[in-house]
Each structure stands twice: as structure tokens, then as C-alpha cells.
Amino acid sequence: MTSLTDPAADGIRLQKVLANAGVASRRVIEDYIVEGRILVNGEVVTELGRRIHPETDLVDVDGTAVQLDVSKRYVMLNKPIGVVSTMRDENGRPDLRRFTEDYEERLYNVGRLDAETSGLLILTNDGALAHVLAHPSFGVTKVYIAKVEGIVTAQTIATLTKGIELEDGPIAADKARLLDTSTSSASGKESSLVELTLHSGRNRIVRRMMSAVGHPVTELVRRQFGPLHLGTLPAGKSRELSKIELGALLTLARRDAPADATPGDVQEKQ
Structure with a gap:
């Protein structure tokens, strides 16, 4: 895969970016780099001085994708029966707003469950990920x-x-x-x-x-x-994805994204 940015161009040191993302300490990440365990845009990185652009570069550690943008939020909700999968229902039925009020970010649902169906629903402000997971060609299980x-x-x-x-x-x-x-x-x-x-x-x-x-x-x-399991999360409750869950979801999305899928803002579907 061709790099999205010039490694020699201005950017932020890879160690600092991954440490800020909570992957490990800078010293540990330096060991990962030397051991060839980190990929940037699909290419193995072994230079300790490598700089990247978090906004555009894609990083994997041990084959698992890492989200570099710490402003992105990923929430798992066990949607209860009787709630419609929209952020604002024109007919006044219970909607998803009650489950997003406590988050500073403006979250939207990825896909839908009908009102009579309960279970796992993803809420996020990551428009690119939501676009891919909801794309008809993606076919998430x-x-x-x-x-x-x-x-x-x-x-x-x-x-x-x-x-x-x-x-x-x-x-x-x-x-x-x-x-x-x-x-x-x-x-x-x-x-x-x-x-x-x-x-x-x-x-x-x-x-x-x-x-x-x-x-x-x-x-x-x-x-x-996809790789996410509802587990013991009670109906009507939500929690943020763990780093392992998020890594699995991002890895799946990057690997299987349709060729014609392009990132875009999440749009609320009425």
C-alpha cells in the first residue's frame, strides 16, 4: 500500500501518537518499532524517528488497527424494545436521544433495529467507520x-x-x-x-x-x-467499547471496506 503521506514530511513522532492513543508507553512503542510490529499505511516501520499525520495515516500494531483520533467515541447499546433507531422520531416515539445525552460528542447509530427488536446497536461520532459498516456491500455479520x-x-x-x-x-x-x-x-x-x-x-x-x-x-x-458481542450488558444500558473491541472493529472495517465506499459524515436516517 502506498503511504498517504511523505514519511520525511512534517508530522508527529509515531511514539508520541501511539502513547497518546493509549497503546503503550513511548519506550515500549520504540521496542515495537524496532521489532517491526507496527505498520503505517500497510508498510512496516522500523525507524525510531518516523513521523506521521494522525488525521490521514492508518496505523496497525500487531495486526490490529489503532484509532489515533482520541476525539472519536464508540459506544455499545443494548437497545430495549419500544425504542426506535433514530435520534429524533417525528411521531414522538421513544428514540435514541436518551442514551446519548450524557456524552459530550454528538453520537449517531450505525444501522438500525426495529422498535420491537432489542439488542446490540453501535453509537459513534466516527462518520467514516459508520459509513463503511452501513455500506450495503460490506455485509457485516x-x-x-x-x-x-x-x-x-x-x-x-x-x-x-x-x-x-x-x-x-x-x-x-x-x-x-x-x-x-x-x-x-x-x-x-x-x-x-x-x-x-x-x-x-x-x-x-x-x-x-x-x-x-x-x-x-x-x-x-x-x-x-461483527466482532462485538452483547455479553451481559442489560437492556437499556450502554458502555464504551474496550480497546480490544475497537481494534477488532476497526481492523474489520479497514480490511473489508468496499472499493467504492468513501468516508463521510454520519447522517441521521429518518
Whole structure:
């Protein structure tokens, strides 16, 4: 990869930039440089005097991308049911503003979850990252747990992975598995828990897929978005991404960004 900037040009020493980003102390980073563990714009750096431009240069340490702009914020939210995925809802429904009020930065959501679906949603002020992750060609993997009506069979699981035809075209789950089945002692109604892994970003795709195979969704939660896992984060709570999580997300975005994707400001979608 060709350098975005001239290494000999004015800039900031690589050690200082990475120390400010919280990677390690300057002395430790100097060892990393000598050991060839740091890449700038895809090229191994071994000169201790290397200067970079944090605004334009891309840095990786041990194969993991590093965010040099400390003004960028990355938050994981477990969106509760009943909240719409927008920063301002024209119909007055509960929206995401309540979860961003405590942050100084102006955050926006990456992608959407419908109001009836809970689970992992990313909030950020990193327009370039949000643009790539939301790009149709990117196809970030998402994992959902769906509670559905009826007893799902092995044949139905196979159908979901082989592919089904919907009104807007064919669709197949990357992975599907049956987690559990149960019968309500009170009503006698049968239900199943199904885990679906998809890279499609089509509207209400899980609900439409399960309805198409005869098992309407009654509850739906997104547990995973790319390398990020919801874990034990309670519904309605948020937390900032750890450095490991952020590194994994940035690495994924830089590696798989579509050729025609260009950075831009995050735009709120109504």
C-alpha cells in the first residue's frame, strides 16, 4: 500500500501518537518499532524517528488497527424494545436521544433495529467507520436469537441455510441452529429458540424469514455485530467499547471496506 503521506514530511513522532492513543508507553512503542510490529499505511516501520499525520495515516500494531483520533467515541447499546433507531422520531416515539445525552460528542447509530427488536446497536461520532459498516456491500455479520411460534425442525433449519424466496429476492442464513423448544404449561402453546447468523442488512429480514418458514417471531434480540458481542450488558444500558473491541472493529472495517465506499459524515436516517 502506498503511504498517504511523505514519511520525511512534517508530522508527529509515531511514539508520541501511539502513547497518546493509549497503546503503550513511548519506550515500549520504540521496542515495537524496532521489532517491526507496527505498520503505517500497510508498510512496516522500523525507524525510531518516523513521523506521521494522525488525521490521514492508518496505523496497525500487531495486526490490529489503532484509532489515533482520541476525539472519536464508540459506544455499545443494548437497545430495549419500544425504542426506535433514530435520534429524533417525528411521531414522538421513544428514540435514541436518551442514551446519548450524557456524552459530550454528538453520537449517531450505525444501522438500525426495529422498535420491537432489542439488542446490540453501535453509537459513534466516527462518520467514516459508520459509513463503511452501513455500506450495503460490506455485509457485516450479525447474530440474532429469535423466539418463534411452534416447534422448529431440523428440516426447517436446513431450509433457512439453503435459502428461501422472499418478495424482495432470495435469502439464506449464513448459519442457523435450534437452541431450545418448549411448551407453555399455562396456554399449551409451543415455541422455539433459534439462532440465526446473517450478513444481510435488509429490512426486518429475520422476522420475514421465520414467517416464510411458518414460525412467526414473538421476541427478537441481536446478540452480535461483527466482532462485538452483547455479553451481559442489560437492556437499556450502554458502555464504551474496550480497546480490544475497537481494534477488532476497526481492523474489520479497514480490511473489508468496499472499493467504492468513501468516508463521510454520519447522517441521521429518518
